[in-house]
Amino acid sequence: MAKGLPKRSEDYSQWYNELVKKADLAEHSSVRGCMVIKPYGFSIWEKMQAALDKMFKDTGHSNAYFPLFVPKNLFEAEEKNAEGFAKECAVVTHYRLKNDPDNKGKLIVDPEAKLEEELVVRPTSEAVIWSTYKNWIQSYRDLPLLINQWANVVRWEMRTRLFLRTAEFLWQEGHTAHSSKAEAVAETKQMLEVYADFAERFMALPVVKGVKSESERFAGAEDTYCIEALMQDGKALQAGTSHFLGQNFAKAFDVKFAGKDGKEEYVWGTSWGVSTRLMGALIMAHSDDEGLVIPPKLAPIQTVIVPIFKGEEQLNQISEVAQKLKTELQADDISVKFDDRDTSSPGWKFAEYELKGVPVRVAIGPRDLENGTVEIARRDTKEKKVIPLSEAAQHIKNLMTEIQENIYKRALDFRTDNTTEVDSYAEFKKVLDEKAGFVMAHWDGTPETEEKIKEETKATIRCIPLDFKEEEGKCIYSGNPSKGKVMFARAY
């Protein structure tokens, strides 16, 4: 606690903010609402990107790149989508600065360089991509079109939070086009499975797969599928969405294809995305009062070796052992840092690597040299063990799997403990206030009821889970008939 992190139990929100900064993940920039992703934070994001990118390619998608700017008239074409994002658009109106005649050394916007058509900085790329697809798609032979883009997007937010809600963020957006509704729906669901698989296998984050209610749907979609994760403070976080767009964008941009029979039809679309928000989910789901807990599969440094020494001779002896162990581990594709700096103490280093969430720490001191041992500490449980040097590499290799699984199991247990079925509105409110978490409750299916519950409790329907159980019941709010329980929570 050298770095003085607030405790989660005292101020979860402040704990998160401080952790993100102190662990060198990100910070606020001098640009309102925009963050700087620092090298350590970015290296975790790179690992996420690499894993996701491989999964996209393995399912047949290719990457491409589309313009940052969307001319206003294109942006307007799909009305619901435009309406949904209009209030948070950064708009480029001029293309030149000039010297301020009244103020030497200062620049002003050149009024003579005003754009005829303003450009929206993309908040999402459906408009610019579907206007391009119009030229790429003529016949069924051009379909399916399976494209992904890694990009920055901008949504002007008044209240920002590092990783969770920032004016500019990084993401990937998949945009696919299909010749049938069934194929597009299957794609939408496939990508939801890819996201869930990624969250669970790489982020060690259990997620609930489901469909959004109408009022939480992506602007311009027919259906929005999502994965929802539970954070340690009992709030939900939407970790990824996959949208079935129907023929909405095809109609807005006049994208038709000739089928095998020669008949023209509008194309069916999907889009799906995850963003640097996943960084927020990763941090909030697993970390503790000492700092980050990163699952081994996403940890930039998987094992750190810290020598405990006095004087150069001892350091030399320890270094020899450490380097050998490092080489052995690297041969097993484990990333290792040997921190032999003499400018900070072992204790300081221990705290630092705890803060940074390095899964395994190895300490080697003079007594270890004598005994042929090393001390191994795991970050997730803080358990320490002295084991023979000869077994260290294999032990650490096993730990990579064990820690990954344990972090997942811990998060899953937490979610199980914090998912509550309720049968009345009173119980619903009591659980939300006293326990939080996911709350399963009957709902009459109307946006009106959903809105009232949101107003009164700040809880929203996170999703109608894919494993929804049909069950006759009464809406907790209206008392009207309901066909099964849906998942509510307060959310990020």
Next chain:
Amino acid sequence: MAKGLPKRSEDYSQWYNELVKKADLAEHSSVRGCMVIKPYGFSIWEKMQAALDKMFKDTGHSNAYFPLFVPKNLFEAEEKNAEGFAKECAVVTHYRLKNDPDNKGKLIVDPEAKLEEELVVRPTSEAVIWSTYKNWIQSYRDLPLLINQWANVVRWEMRTRLFLRTAEFLWQEGHTAHSSKAEAVAETKQMLEVYADFAERFMALPVVKGVKSESERFAGAEDTYCIEALMQDGKALQAGTSHFLGQNFAKAFDVKFAGKDGKEEYVWGTSWGVSTRLMGALIMAHSDDEGLVIPPKLAPIQTVIVPIFKGEEQLNQISEVAQKLKTELQADDISVKFDDRDTSSPGWKFAEYELKGVPVRVAIGPRDLENGTVEIARRDTKEKKVIPLSEAAQHIKNLMTEIQENIYKRALDFRTDNTTEVDSYAEFKKVLDEKAGFVMAHWDGTPETEEKIKEETKATIRCIPLDFKEEEGKCIYSGNPSKGKVMFARAY
């Protein structure tokens, strides 16, 4: 020539434009000056990125991410830099659209959502990064800071050309900070070497390393190093730059560090970048009238197998052989496509993969089945050879190296043939008009002479080569003394 590409000798510029579009590399978008990088083009860029990223990491750099927007007052801080880019800045002035009251379904910029401080869309990130470094650097222990960013940037261009000059482009920009001038200069030169190495080993593109004259320097730099490549039409293309920034940005943003002796000093900086412009260089350096010629190390598909068949039974027999060969090649990390579509003819496929620059094409027909052979064609020389199937995998593996080397050698020979030393201005102009290429000539070292030569001939000093030979002479233009020949050319 199924696709009807113009000949290089007839209209090089049109040949380039058509090739970029027909080979599915990129196209103009509906956004003025912005391009769409299509999946095939993007997959080449991804290969470039992966190779460069590894080289940056191997030299100790980490990736990070900084905001897209630069507040105008930050942008102004380094005056030369601001001046250099002010005329081509996209400027965000508003953060919201609203419904047009006079025009249902249309949106207008909301005049009430005007930003107090306008935001410049980054044309380069020195300003935003050095304003951040101010908080990251206090002491010599924080240095060196070795950071790279992969990002999009915007420079408003009136005349654009796919890959070569676009309003938005993709690039990487390295930004490093050091405690001494010597270290910063060494970094600048190291990154130039990295770029040259990448160009030569991966792009098969010989480059001349050198220093820019004062008037071609990056705005805000003390020295700009560059690599210059020669295109087939005899024009030069600047393929990468590495800038020694001195203490200019440190002073502009007040970035100081306390040395070991406790004394405060301004930090020394560098920045360096390459962009999607490299795609243009790759295409123009190697390709021919039939289409792209891609060096194997950057080819998304390294080998294509085309079956020549009549009917399903023949296809099945050929497929068996092809799949086995494919598996063998993949085991050697060669990417292979087996194109067994029956919707297009072998001849159409041959032309298509020539256009796409696939380095090796294997054709397998019924006679090959009988004889136990395959026909192998290389894209660079168009040489065809029938060889025993049993030797095919090894032969193709060897071809990967041979083709890579041959493409490089061909470009190097071309450059040698098209580098001319001249001793008079008359000769200089004659060579430029009749032969083009790199022209080595004495120059008196003044910006005035440089400017005059540029006005009269459109040739610029590409660089003073690092292997500059000291040699007494007279400036071809002014007749004043010169210490050696510098490299001129007309350039992209």
